[in-house]
Amino acid sequence: MNPDLPMITIRNLKLDARTEHGPAHILRGIDLEFGRGRIVGVVGESGSGKSTLVSCLLRLLPSNIERLEGEILFDGIDLLKLSPSDMNDWRGRKIAMVFQDPMTALNPLFTINTHLRDVLKRRFPQISAREARERSLAMLTKVGISDASVRLDAYPHQLSGGMRQRIVIAMALLVEPDLLLADEPTTALDATVEAQIVDLFDQLRQDFSGSIVFISHHLGLVAELCDDLCVMYGGTIVETGPVAEVLARPRHPYTRALLDCEIEDDHGGRLATIPGEVPSATWAMDACIFASRCAHVADICRRGPTVLETVAIGHKAACKRSREVLP
Amino acid sequence: MNAGRTPILAIDSVSVAFGDKVRALDDVSLNIARGEIVGLVGESGSGKSTLCRTLMGLGEATSGTVRIDGEPLADRLDRDRLGFRREVQMLLQDAVASLSPRMRVRRLVEEPLHVHRLPLAAGRARILTLLKRLGLPESSLEKFPHQLSGGQARRVAILRALVLQPEVIVADEPTAGLDVSVQGELLNLMMDLHAEFRLTYLIVSHNLNVIRRITTRSVVMYLGQIVEEAPTAALFRAPAHPYTAALLSTNPVVDPGKRRVRIVLRGEIPSPIHVPSGCRFHTRCPHAQARCRQEMPDLRALGDGRKVRCHFPLAETAGLA
Amino acid sequence: MTAFAATRATIARILSGPGGIVGTIIIVLVVGSAIFAPLVVTHDPDALDILNRFSGPSAAHWLGTDNLGRDLYSRLVYGARVAMMVALFAIGSALVVGTLLGMLAASLNARGERLLLIVFDIISSFPSLVLALAVVAVFGPSTALVTAIVAVTLMPHFGRVARAQMLTLRHAPFVEAERLIGASPVRIALSHILPNIAGPLVVLASIDIPVVITIEAGLSFIGLGVRPPLASWGTLIYDGYAYLSDSRVPVIVASAALAIATLGFTLFGEALRDAVDPRLDREGR
Numbered sequence: 063m064n065p066d067l068p069m070i071t072i073r074n075l076k077l078d079a080r081t082e083h084g085p086a087h088i089l090r091g092i093d094l095e096f097g098r099g100r101i102v103g104v105v106g107e108s109g110s111g112k113s114t115l116v117s118c119l120l121r122l123l124p125s126n127i128e129r130l131e132g133e134i135l136f137d138g139i140d141l142l143k144l145s146p147s148d149m150n151d152w153r154g155r156k157i158a159m160v161f162q163d164p165m166t167a168l169n170p171l172f173t174i175n176t177h178l179r180d181v182l183k184r185r186f187p188q189i190s191a192r193e194a195r196e197r198s199l200a201m202l203t204k205v206g207i208s209d210a211s212v213r214l215d216a217y218p219h220q221l222s223g224g225m226r227q228r229i230v231i232a233m234a235l236l237v238e239p240d241l242l243l244a245d246e247p248t249t250a251l252d253a254t255v256e257a258q259i260v261d262l263f264d265q266l267r268q269d270f271s272g273s274i275v276f277i278s279h280h281l282g283l284v285a286e287l288c289d290d291l292c293v294m295y296g297g298t299i300v301e302t303g304p305v306a307e308v309l310a311r312p313r314h315p316y317t318r319a320l321l322d323c324e325i326e327d328d329h330g331g332r333l334a335t336i337p338g339e340v341p342s343a344t345w346a347m348d349a350c351i352f353a354s355r356c357a358h359v360a361d362i363c364r365r366g367p368t369v370l371e372t373v374a375i376g377h378k379a380a381c382k383r384s385r386e387v388l389p
Numbered sequence: 390m391n392a393g394r395t396p397i398l399a400i401d402s403v404s405v406a407f408g409d410k411v412r413a414l415d416d417v418s419l420n421i422a423r424g425e426i427v428g429l430v431g432e433s434g435s436g437k438s439t440l441c442r443t444l445m446g447l448g449e450a451t452s453g454t455v456r457i458d459g460e461p462l463a464d465r466l467d468r469d470r471l472g473f474r475r476e477v478q479m480l481l482q483d484a485v486a487s488l489s490p491r492m493r494v495r496r497l498v499e500e501p502l503h504v505h506r507l508p509l510a511a512g513r514a515r516i517l518t519l520l521k522r523l524g525l526p527e528s529s530l531e532k533f534p535h536q537l538s539g540g541q542a543r544r545v546a547i548l549r550a551l552v553l554q555p556e557v558i559v560a561d562e563p564t565a566g567l568d569v570s571v572q573g574e575l576l577n578l579m580m581d582l583h584a585e586f587r588l589t590y591l592i593v594s595h596n597l598n599v600i601r602r603i604t605t606r607s608v609v610m611y612l613g614q615i616v617e618e619a620p621t622a623a624l625f626r627a628p629a630h631p632y633t634a635a636l637l638s639t640n641p642v643v644d645p646g647k648r649r650v651r652i653v654l655r656g657e658i659p660s661p662i663h664v665p666s667g668c669r670f671h672t673r674c675p676h677a678q679a680r681c682r683q684e685m686p687d688l689r690a691l692g693d694g695r696k697v698r699c700h701f702p703l704a705e706t707a708g709l710a
Numbered sequence: 711m712t713a714f715a716a717t718r719a720t721i722a723r724i725l726s727g728p729g730g731i732v733g734t735i736i737i738v739l740v741v742g743s744a745i746f747a748p749l750v751v752t753h754d755p756d757a758l759d760i761l762n763r764f765s766g767p768s769a770a771h772w773l774g775t776d777n778l779g780r781d782l783y784s785r786l787v788y789g790a791r792v793a794m795m796v797a798l799f800a801i802g803s804a805l806v807v808g809t810l811l812g813m814l815a816a817s818l819n820a821r822g823e824r825l826l827l828i829v830f831d832i833i834s835s836f837p838s839l840v841l842a843l844a845v846v847a848v849f850g851p852s853t854a855l856v857t858a859i860v861a862v863t864l865m866p867h868f869g870r871v872a873r874a875q876m877l878t879l880r881h882a883p884f885v886e887a888e889r890l891i892g893a894s895p896v897r898i899a900l901s902h903i904l905p906n907i908a909g910p911l912v913v914l915a916s917i918d919i920p921v922v923i924t925i926e927a928g929l930s931f932i933g934l935g936v937r938p939p940l941a942s943w944g945t946l947i948y949d950g951y952a953y954l955s956d957s958r959v960p961v962i963v964a965s966a967a968l969a970i971a972t973l974g975f976t977l978f979g980e981a982l983r984d985a986v987d988p989r990l991d992r993e994g995r
Contacts, residue, residue, distance in 0.1 A: 107568035108539075222657045252432035253595055254654045254673075257639035261653050279568070282641030286648070309643055323569040325598045326642050332580075333573035333602070339538075445890060474892030481890075486883040491905040501891045549891065 067138070068095040069240065069273055070119075075132035077114060077123075079343075085128050086343035088114045090297040090351070092132070093370055096290060098240070101267060101274045103288030103305065105281055105320075109340045110294040112277050116243050118142075119275070120159060121149050136241070154184045158234035162246040164226035167233065168218040174202075174229055175214040181233050201232045206262055224255035231262065240272040246279070260287055281324055285309055293317050296340050296351045299370060303377030313379035313388050316352045350382065358387040395459040396420040397557055397589055398444065398477075403453035405439050411661045413439040415613040416453070418688075423556070426583065426590040428604030428621060430597065430636065434658045435610040437593050441559050444591070445479050471505055478550035482562040484542040488534035494545055495530040501552045512552065519548050523578065540571040544578075551582070557589040564599055576603055597640045601625050606694075609633045612658060612669040615688055619695035629695060629702040631674050668700065676701055723985035730981030736974025743787045744794040753781035755788045755941050764957040776946075776960045777953045785941040786967050792853065792942040793971065797922040800860035801915050807861075808868025809911055813899055815869065816876035827873075830866035838863040838925060846934045856935040860922050871914055875907035909986050917979035920972040927968055943968045 077089040089111050096102050106112045117123050119134060121141055134141040136156065144152065153159075161167055168177060178198035182189050189197075195214070202210035205228040218226055227247060234242055244263075248256040263274065264287060278284050284291060285305055292302040293316065301314040312318045322334035338355035341347075349364040350356070356363065362382050370378040373385075381388075398421040405414040414436045421427050431437045442448040444455055446466050455462040457473065465473050481487040488497055502512035520527060523544045534542060543563070550558060563579065564572045580603060582588055594600050600607055600621065607624045609617040609632065617630040628634040635652040642648055654673045659665055665672045671681040680700050688698040724730040743750050752772065759779030766774045773782040815826040842859050849855055876899070879885055888898045923943075929935035930944025938945055943964050950960030 107570060224657050252658065253597075253636055253639050254432060255657055257635075257651060257653050260641070261651070280641060281569075282643050285643045285645075286641045306645070320569060321643060323573050324643050325573070325602045326644055326647055327602075332577050335573040335577070336570035337574075447886070447889065471892045474890065479890050481883050481887055483883050487887040489884045489888065489902045492902075500888075500893070504891055504893050504897065546887070549887075553891065 068097045069137060071095040071133075071135040073133045073135070075115075075118060075134065076129065077111075077118065077127065078129040079124070080126045080128045081344070084344050087345075087347065088297055088343060089118070090347055090367075092297075092299055094292060094299060094302065096273060098273055099267070099271060100290055101263070101276055101288045102290045102292060103284030104275060104277045104292045104294060105279065105284050106294030107279065107340065109296065109343070111297040112294050113245055114297075115294070116159075116245050116275065116277060119241070119243060120153060120157060154181075154237060156239055157241045157243065158237045158239040160227070160230050160234050160242065160244040160247045162249050164223070164230045164250075165218065167230045168226060170218050173215050173217055174198075174221075177229070177233060178202075178214075178236060181236050185237050197236065198232075201236050202229075205229075205232045205235070206258065207232075222255075224251055224258060227251060227255075227259055228262065231259075231266075235266070235270070242270070242272060242274045243277075244274060245277045247276075248283070249278075249280075256283075263287055281309075281320060282326075293320070297343065298351050298380065300352065300381070301377075301379045302370070303374070303379075307374065307377050311374075311388075313373045313377065313384045314352075314381045315356045315358050315387060317379075318388060319355075319357070350380075352381075358383055396456075397423045397458060398591070399454075399456040399459070400440070400444065401454045401456065403440075403443060403450045403455060405436075405443055405448065406451045412613055412664065413661060414443065414450075417610075417613075417615055418453075419608060419615065419618070421557075421589060421591060423589055424583075424587055425606065426592065426604045428600035428607040429591060429593045429610065430595065430600055430607060431610035432595070432658050434612065434661060436613040436661075437610050438561070439613075440610070441479065441561055441591075441593060444559060445477065446473065475505060475553045476555060477557040477559065478553060478555035479559040480543070480546050480550060480561060480563060482565055484546045485534055485537065485539065487546055488537075488542060490534055492533070493530065494532050494534070494537070497534070497545065498530070498548050498552060501549060505553065516548070516552060519551055523548055524574075539567055540575060543567070543575060547578075547582075551586075554586075555588070557591070559591045559593070561593045562595070563592060564594065564596055572599075579603070597625075597637060609636065612664060613661060614669060614698060615696070616670065616698045617696065618688075619697075620693070623693055623695060627703070629691060629697040630670075630699050631676050631703060632670050634703055635675075668698075670699075676703075720982075720985045724978070724981045727981060727984075729977040730985075733974050733977030733979075733981055736970060737978050740790050740971050740974060741794060744791040747787050747791045751781070751784035751787050753784045755780060755784040756939050757781070764953070764959075766957075766959060773963050774957070774959045776949060777956070782946075782960055782963055785946060786943070786963060788941040789943040789946055789964070789967065790971070792936055792940065793923045793926055796853065796857050796860065796926045797919050800857045800922050801864065801918055803857075803861045804864035804918075805868050805911060805915050808865040809872040809904075809907075811865070812869035812872025812874075813876050813903070816873045816880065817895060817899065823873075826869070830869050833862060834866045836863070839929075842929055842934050851934050851937050853936050853940070856926055856929050859929070860925050863925075864918060864922070867918070868911060868914065871911060872907060875910060876903055879903050879906060913979070913983045913986055916975070916982050919979065920975040923968065923972055923975070943971075 072092050072094045075089055075092040078085040079088050092115060104112045104115065130142065141149065141152070175195065175198060179194045182194045182197060198214060199210045202213060207213050207225060207228055213221065221229065248259045251259060260283065276284065276288055288305050290303065291305045291308045293300050293314065295316050301308060301312065301317045308317065309321065312321060319336045323336065325333060336355055341351065341354055347367050349366065350368045353359050353363045360383060368380040368382055370380045373379050400417055400419045403414055403417045404412065406412050417440060429437050439448065443450050446462055457465055457477065498516050499513070502509055525541060525544050529537065529541060537545060564575060567575060576599065583590060592600065592604060604621045607619060607621045608615055609630065611632050617624065617628065617633045624633065625637060628637055635654050638649040638652040652675065656673050659672060667683045668681040668686050671677040674681065678701065686698050686700045688696050690696050691702060725734060757780060759775065761779065762775050763777055763779040764775065765771055768774070771781050771783065773786065776782055776785070811826060815823045818826065838859060841863065845855060845859060885898055885902060888902055926935055926942065927944035927947065930942040931948045936942035936945055946964035947961055950964060954961060
């Protein structure tokens with residue numbers, strides 16, 4: 063594998079779903095690439111398509127898909143062209159997933175040990191029961207579970223929410239994946255427990271060679287944890303680049319508006335909002351996706367859709383007036 | 390009632406126990422003056438929901454009294470249940486689920502009029518005014534709850550409460566599940582209504598940014614007890630309880646200049662069935678000492694309107710008190 | 711989606727499988743002939759024609775005649791009428807009374823609730839046949855009595871489901887919200903909880919229709935139900951049995967009518983259950 067090539071390259075990914083009102087454009091042409099050892103934060107409001115993007119990477123898609131085009135290259139191999147059985151193999155080997163609710167990944171009838179062993183057996187069919195247990199113990203300790211040997215024989219309901227999420231993360235890491243997908247992994251947790259899990263992700267990056275895609279609606283969380291940021295809106299990526307750079311110098315009015323909505327001070331006065339609504343998914347997008355809500359909208363914005371353009375090194379934004387309005 | 394003097398809501402040493410073992414609320418006292426905006430912060434199991442339920446008369450206190458305008462809640466409910474419901478309204482966390490699913494919005498917002506036998510014509514006129522005021526299109530009256538967006542459902546829930554012209558609104562996680570772009574709109578609206586109708590708010594939220602921005606006084610709860618109470622600005626500037634400090638430090642912020650050193654607590658909030666001895670927070674407290682394990686601290690006043698339940702409050706040790 | 715659209719979607723889903731289609735066709739035929747019995751019959755069902763007894767199927771008598779020469783087809787149609795009337799009134803009253811009692815049970819304190827549940831248990835542990843024998847011994851057989859007996863034995867069925875449904879909804883946020891605006895328990899139960907538990911109960915009722923049809927036929931067959939000369943599928947089979955050596959046709963057509971109607975309502979009931987139960991949605995998999 064060429065280390066200079068990005069690990070994941072998504073090109074012009076489009077996904078339409080069938081609805082009563084005609085095709086809904088859930089993803090409207092996603093272009094994204096990232097290398098190894100990165101934590102990529104994907105932020106967006108409801109309806110931005112961020113969860114669907116993850117489903118595409120896993121190729122776990124709902125049945126009402128009308129059209130799926132473009133390519134998702136993983137080390138040069140197009141995931142969308144893999145046979146279902148090959149894709150299944152990739153899911154247990156190279157890609158792992160952590161969901162918002164840990165109980166969706168845990169079967170209440172099996173002990174933690176069974177869960178971890180099954181994952182290991184699938185990934186390393188030759189592994190002995192003893193080695194599996196040893197690796198599981200080591201992994202539980204690594205994800206911050208004390209009394210690992212006791213917890214190994216526990217059932218999911220005997221553990222707290224934070225511990226369950228740690229178990230799910232342990233299951234994902236045991237696979238030694240190249241790509242770890244985390245969809246709002248801390249949203250269901252309490253603040254102090256969320257801090258622990260964020261801390262865990264932060265520590266994991268030390269000896270995790272793969273990349274993490276971290277989906278969140280919480281800009282602050284992404285700002286603290288991630289290397290790269292990808293801002294989604296209405297099924298498109300409107301801005302992407304290194305986190306610090308994008309947040310310090312946003313080049314898309316939507317990113318700017320999102321940042322303004324964050325309230326991190328106790329100044330009085332009115333809170334910022336983004337008036338209007340996300341365009342309907344059935345809209346054909348013959349203009350900039352954000353035109354209907356943008357404070358800087360001009361005629362040029364309504365003439366055809368915008369594309370991502372490089373605005374600084376590694377920093378892209380999909381705004382025709384970026385240089386004018388956000389210098 | 391001598392307005393201004395008597396707190397509109399007074400919670401006096403309220404405890405709530407479920408069975409012999411679970412103490413969901415332990416000796417909670419809190420006064421809320423007319424027109425105040427009080428924030429209530431705590432994680433799951435802290436007792437904030439139980440406190441709201443008790444306050445709303447949905448659950449009974451095992452000991453202690455809730456007073457409304459100085460009158461014990463139980464008496465008020467016996468004497469004038471509907472009057473109490475008109476005076477104190479609550480917004481539930483899940484706004485969509487809090488609207489009866491098979492009713493159109495029109496019926497939902499008119500229902501308070503029927504329940505309270507208020508004059509229909511005047512009430513309907515009021516609904517139309519409020520509809521405009523809340524930025525809801527008139528067409529939304531014909532919709533069913535599941536056809537509303539999260540923000541609209543919340544407005545409908547607010548409208549239902551405002552139809553009764555309440556004086557106090559208890560809001561449970563008013564922004565939970567809302568996108569940030571809508572969150573600001575809702576909070577602006579709540580602040581406008583506060584100014585317009587001189588409402589008193591008790592706002593329960595885990596979103597510290599929201600609490601900081603809109604409340605004047607904040608209460609932090611842990612495992613059924615109030616651990617700190619202070620004017621919001623003071624609380625955020627210099628938390629006195631180690632738990633408050635940890636909670637504030639974990640609040641992720643975008644601006645690197647505003648980040649605090651993150652204090653990551655060990656473990657999780659213990660089960661209310663096995664409450665730790667002494668100070669309830671000592672099992673997770675980075676500053677716990679021998680005394681904390683044995684002796685439960687009282688909620689004591691520290692000056693500047695602050696109260697803290699800790700033997701070794703941070704502000705004091707830092708010489709700020 | 712409006713309520714109207716929801717109903718249309720449900721109907722579309724019922725008709726999406728072969729079972730639902732067959733069931734619906736049978737039901738339309740059975741219910742249609744029950745309602746329009748006087749219009750679809752070819753003869754007076756009670757008109758005797760002793761000379762023509764046990765005549766096989768012919769152009770004049772489509773299904774032949776019985777031991778007294780009455781037109782079997784016309785008697786079958788009127789039998790459908792009896793079956794539908796009994797089913798409608800028995801299930802209707804069981805549904806209404808059971809639902810109200812079930813909701814009452816869920817709202818009472820622990821002792822009251824247990825008392826009602828014991829009543830449900832006693833009724834359902836009592837075989838309907840024995841109950842029927844006892845009641846008929848006192849009052850004598852009649853259609854009204856069959857209906858009442860069936861209603862009483864089915865009532866706990868609805869009572870238990872209504873209670874369970876209400877218990878799950880009792881702490882639903884919208885119920886809590888109604889309490890918070892001051893709505894009374896009766897108002898909450900009738901205008902907020904009832905509309906939300908009605909669906910499963912109606913499905914249950916539709917699944918009970920074939921049961922009621924067979925109970926009515928069974929009771930009439932052993933002489934505890936509908937009294938001759940009124941035509942019921944049960945009495946038709948009974949009369950046919952007595953003269954089995956003379957002709958098999960009456961027993962066969964009456965049993966076939968009973969079997970087909972039962973099958974139709976069962977298929978429809980199952981299709982309806984699947985149509986309104988999102989958990990059985992096969993499309994999501």
